[in-house]
Amino acid sequence: MTARDHARPLLSVVVPCHNEEAMLPQFFREVIPALQALDADWEMLCVDDGSRDATLQRLLEQARGEPRLQVIKLSRNFGKEAAMSAGLDLSAGQVAVVLDADLQDPPELIAPMLAKWREGFDVVYAVRRSRDDDSLARRIGAHAFYRVFNRLTTEAERIPADTGDFRLLDRRVVERLRELPERTRFMKGLFAWLGFSSAAIPYDRPPRARGHSAWSYWKLWNFALDGLTSFSTMPLRVWTYVGLSVSLLSFVYATFLVLRTLIHGVDLPGYASLMVVILFLGGIQLISLGVIGEYLGRVFVEVKQRPLYLVEQVYQFSTPDNARP
Ligand code: UDP
Numbered sequence: 001m002t003a004r005d006h007a008r009p010l011l012s013v014v015v016p017c018h019n020e021e022a023m024l025p026q027f028f029r030e031v032i033p034a035l036q037a038l039d040a041d042w043e044m045l046c047v048d049d050g051s052r053d054a055t056l057q058r059l060l061e062q063a064r065g066e067p068r069l070q071v072i073k074l075s076r077n078f079g080k081e082a083a084m085s086a087g088l089d090l091s092a093g094q095v096a097v098v099l100d101a102d103l104q105d106p107p108e109l110i111a112p113m114l115a116k117w118r119e120g121f122d123v124v125y126a127v128r129r130s131r132d133d134d135s136l137a138r139r140i141g142a143h144a145f146y147r148v149f150n151r152l153t154t155e156a157e158r159i160p161a162d163t164g165d166f167r168l169l170d171r172r173v174v175e176r177l178r179e180l181p182e183r184t185r186f187m188k189g190l191f192a193w194l195g196f197s198s199a200a201i202p203y204d205r206p207p208r209a210r211g212h213s214a215w216s217y218w219k220l221w222n223f224a225l226d227g228l229t230s231f232s233t234m235p236l237r238v239w240t241y242v243g244l245s246v247s248l249l250s251f252v253y254a255t256f257l258v259l260r261t262l263i264h265g266v267d268l269p270g271y272a273s274l275m276v277v278i279l280f281l282g283g284i285q286l287i288s289l290g291v292i293g294e295y296l297g298r299v300f301v302e303v304k305q306r307p308l309y310l311v312e313q314v315y316q317f318s319t320p321d322n323a324r325p
């Protein structure tokens with residue numbers, strides 16, 4: 001790790017936006033001064049991820065007066081992970097930062113992140129000091145997810161708890177990330193997989209000021225499933241062991257039944273125990289089939305090799321409107 005001596009690196013700020021019309025004016029009011037104050041040149045790439053409100057108009061209004069702002073309109077809603085990929089793919093800076101549009105990722109943190117990058121770290125991620133603002137269910141869910149995920153994955157792929165997508169990346173990390181071919185972009189996991197020297201910066205995550213989170217519990221659950229199934233095959237393998245244990249138990253029980261019949265003669269077999277065994281095994285088979293289906297579905301998505309996102313249009317205005325003749 002060697003310190004970097006770029007006097008003024010180009011910083012690319014990637015902002016995924018989905019239905020953020022209420023948030024954007026305040027976002028730009030706070031972020032642009034924070035960027036101006038940096039010891040770096042910057043460009044901003046706002047990705048309109050299929051918003052159904054006036055997000056695109058808000059972005060374009062801003063872009064007309066700010067040539068460093070690019071607006072990338074995706075053809076529909078592809079999800080935050082794809083929107084981030086779109087922004088990173090089109091970014092040009094030696095450093096990139098992914099920032100939420102709702103100001104939950106404080107822009108003041110970019111300066112210390114950049115300082116860490118100058119020290120030589122390739123990835124600088126922000127870690128939440130506490131999750132006190134989250135609902136109890138969300139906190140328990142997040143905790144359970146990190147536990148399960150980090151149990152099932154290898155040492156190297158472990159994701160640090162309570163990190164979001166708010167992080168700074170060196171150009172070479174961005175390039176390696178772009179080379180990863182998978183369609184299911186579980187970014188936190190991918191970052192962990194990539195490795196590189198990383199540093200953490202603790203911060204307090206403020207609550208969302210306006211608008212609302214696009215993450216319902218159902219979406220979070222599916223996100224967790226995506227994460228687990230794209231990084232671990234344990235759920236597939238576990239059925240081998242379940243099957244083995246059930247077979248072993250049935251063998252023991254069968255031996256007992258045979259011996260009992262030999263010793264005590266024919267007995268009227270119990271309907272209840274038979275029913276329990278049938279239902280139990282039927283249940284196990286359906287669950288394991290479901291797990292196989294889950295993975296098969298992912299293989300299906302991967303082999304189709306559809307693009308991660310479709311860009312409908314990229315807007316960038318070279319000179320501010322008021323400077324035009
Ligand atoms: N977002 C997006 N596409 C989506 C959902 C969200 O680009 O389908 C953006 C959203 O505009 C915001 C960021 O991702 O900038 C984080 O979203 P949100 O605040 O809803 O998530 P949370 O902070 O609750 O995790």
Ligand code: MG
Pocket residue numbers: 100102104208213
């Ligand atoms: Mg948010």
